Amino acid sequence: MTVEVVSKETQMEEVVAYQPEELIKGLEEKAETPKVVLVGDGEIKKSEEPKTGEEEKNKVSEVEPKTGEEKNKESEGEPKTAEPKTGEPKTGEPKTGEGKSKESEVLSPSPALEKSSSFKEESNFLSDLKENEKKALIELRAKVEEAIIENNLFKKEEESVQEGEEKEKPIEGVKEEEKPISENEKSVEGEKEKEKPNVEKEKSDAETEKFDVEKVKSDIETEKSDVEKSNVETEKSDAGKKESEESVKEKEKSDVTNEKPNVAIEGKIEEIDKDISLWAVPLLPSKGSESTDVMLLKFLRARDFKVDEAFEMLKNTLQWRKEFKMDTILDEDFGTHLSSVAFMNGLDREGHPVCYNIYGVFENNELYQKTFGTEEKREQFLRWRFQVMEKGIHNLNFKPGGVSSLLQITDLKNAPGPSKKELRFATKQAVGLLQDNYPEFVARNIFINVPFWYYAFNALVSPFLTQRTKSKFVFARPAKVTETLLKYIPAEDIPIHYGGMKRENDTEFNIGNGGVSECIVKSGSTETIEIPAPEVGMTLLWDLTVLGWEVNYKEEFVPTDEGSYTVIIQKGKKMGSQVEPVRNSFKNRESGKVILTIENSTYKKKKVLYRHKVKSSSS
Missing domain, CATH: 3.40.525.10 (CRAL-TRIO lipid binding domain)
Incomplete structure (x- = not known):
């Protein structure tokens, strides 16, 4: 019995041969575009391009049975390549198990992307930063310092006004619709064009006459200026002393008034605000506030330590806060x-x-x-x-x-x-x-x-x-x-309607005495919590909850004296899954203890959260 070995590629050719032409075109288009897969932590890798029909034929020819001449050549001593056994992978092809594992490695996402709860806040201490993070922080410091000194951190009001005006202006280069010209208008334009050379000639004659008159005037003015110059120089020498004294006084005034550095822009003087802050944190790094770095690190982390993007985000935030008041x-x-x-x-x-x-x-x-x-x-x-x-x-x-x-x-x-x-x-x-x-x-x-x-x-x-x-x-x-x-x-800070112990305006438990303890009740077992009351007239107060409840719960007071009767505070009952935490109290008339009993008859272990306190009769 002969077994015909057919490769996967030839099988695909046979399948494609029976498909409609539109589907074949779609497959060919997909084959032309290389696939991209995610490898490890964001590494991108191109998968191998699908092989063409000629390559598939060549591969099939390698599997075809050999002719008699080829068998004779092998018998004459030529080296023979070993054929893989049935069920074994060919040379160069991965084994079934290995192929799957490699494929799963390629397609599986990074663990950091799977578990969102794995996020952990980074340290804000400079000593804990990586080298690239320190470098980015130094660069952002320099950018912010320069922007504040040059008064470029906010958009200028003039720029925003100009932007609005530009929107209102008509677009340059757009011509009005050309109106049809009548025959009378054409004749008038022709006459005007004929008159143009004569007009230009008259203009040139007038300009030459004007030049001669101006030349005479300039000669007269030069003589006049020589006479006035001598008189002015004598007056200047007397006023020079007064001007020097006034300039000294003005300089003193400017030193006093100009305590803040100024920036001159197109003839105007703008004061530099070095007190720019964000949530009461000064942004000017040269002020030396340690909170400045913490604030800048927030913007860097939000933009993956890309300095330019973090700086742009900071500017946009400041502008938004200003506009939004x-x-x-x-x-x-x-x-x-x-x-x-x-x-x-x-x-x-x-x-x-x-x-x-x-x-x-x-x-x-x-x-x-x-x-x-x-x-x-x-x-x-x-x-x-x-x-x-x-x-x-x-x-x-x-x-x-x-x-x-x-x-x-x-x-x-x-x-x-x-x-x-x-x-x-x-x-x-x-x-x-x-x-x-x-x-x-x-x-x-x-x-x-x-x-x-x-x-x-x-x-x-x-x-x-x-x-x-x-x-x-x-x-x-x-x-x-x-x-x-x-x-x-913590349970003491979770509101009771979410299964915690926190009650609005609670006067019984506070930060000092509100600590919560916990215990585990295994499947099919019972646990008890005891609150001792050694003195008569004491008031015992407790909070208790069980995660998911679905347990039997009861409360009782057991006196120290064996001849006394046990007092049932709350009868045993089944507690449903949606029950809020229990708060109860008991005032004893004899010494003894309060016992809280939790019976777990389910197949899962249960976590019990509780706290209690004892108030004496004097309090």
């Missing part, structure tokens, strides 16, 4: 109807102020129309959102080692869907302006209670964001909200 935005009053939409509340584990954005409130149509009903209202919403950002920045520390960024939490529970185009447009505009004018001010952006539709919406917004911005995003479905927030925020 951002330095006075904290004094503006936008009312209280948006106070529940975004607000600052607590700190994360690294000390970043936490800003909450609650879009679910826009489910209320009245509030939605009040916020986005008109173009003017949408602009007010943007200014209000920037005011919230400015309030958060006011609490930051721009010294090296200080906390110089915020943590953003965006709650999408009950948020209007993408059909609300006004909200979608305002959000897109706000995201763009925040990214362009607040570089590296968000350490991480956590989206919680994320619905399915938001992933599609995020895919639309994503192309407008930088890779660095996207690397700070964290998404959490409703069942994972508390677990996700606990990775970044």
Whole structure:
């Protein structure tokens, strides 16, 4: 039995032979364009171009069975190339396993792009910077210093006015429509052209006469000037002394008044403002403020340490703040109807102020129309959102080692869907302006209670964001909200409706006594938490929550005296997954202890968070 060996290329030719002509043309066009794939950390590599029909035929001919003459040549002693066995790859071709592994290496993205939570803030200490980062910082310092000294950091008002005038001016070189010329007009023009030589001749005669008269006048004036010159020189000698005294006085005055350096531009003198600052940080490097480098590093990191782009971003930010009047935005009053939409509340584990954005409130149509009903209202919403950002920045520390960024939490529970185009447009505009004018001010952006539709919406917004911005995003479905927030925020700073222990206007627990402990309840086991009450008349207070709950929970007071009865504070009951943290208290009439019991009958381990305190009767 004979086995015909057919290469993959010939198989492709046979498949293409049975395809329509339009599809063949499409395949040929794809074959002409080289493919580009991502290798490792952003390295771009061109894949091999597909082989032409002639090369495929040559390759097929290598596999064809040999003729009798070729067999005789081999038997005469010519070297013979070993044919690969059936099932083994040919020479030069990778094995099946190796091919797949190499292909997966080529097509797999960089690990940094897969896990957004891997982002970590860089140090602002100069000693921790890499050499290329130090070099970029020095270059940006020099650019900013030069721009401030030469007064080129902002656009000149004259330039902006000229730009507006140029837009109003008609375009040069555009001719008016030519009107048809009548026969009478043509005859008049012909007569005018005939008269032109005579007129020019009369002009030349008049000019020669005029030249003779002017020559006589000049002779008279020269004689006159010689007489006046002698008189003027005597007067100058007397006035010379007075002028020298006046010049000395004027020089003294100029030294006193010109304390600030000035720049002369087209006859005008402009004062140089060396006190230009951004968020109360001086931008002139020669002033020696250590916060200046921290601020400049923000712009460099936002533009991957490309100095020119970072400098342009800085200039654009300063110009935008000037035109948008951002330095006075904290004094503006936008009312209280948006106070529940975004607000600052607590700190994360690294000390970043936490800003909450609650879009679910826009489910209320009245509030939605009040916020986005008109173009003017949408602009007010943007200014209000920037005011919230400015309030958060006011609490930051721009010294090296200080906390110089915020943590953003965006709650999408009950948020209007993408059909609300006004909200979608305002959000897109706000995201763009925040990214362009607040570089590296968000350490991480956590989206919680994320619905399915938001992933599609995020895919639309994503192309407008930088890779660095996207690397700070964290998404959490409703069942994972508390677990996700606990990775970044301590339980005592997470609001109770998100599964934490923080209550508004809480007078019982504070920073000093509000620390939270935790324990793990294994699958099918029971854990107890004891709060001792050694004295009579003490008040015991506790907070407790279980991540995901779905456990049995009860509270009781057990007296020290064995003859006394146990007091049931709360009967044992099954706690659902959406239950908020429990707060309860008990005042004892005899010594003993409060016991909190958690019984886990599920197949997963459970994390318990709790805290408690004891108040004596005297307090």
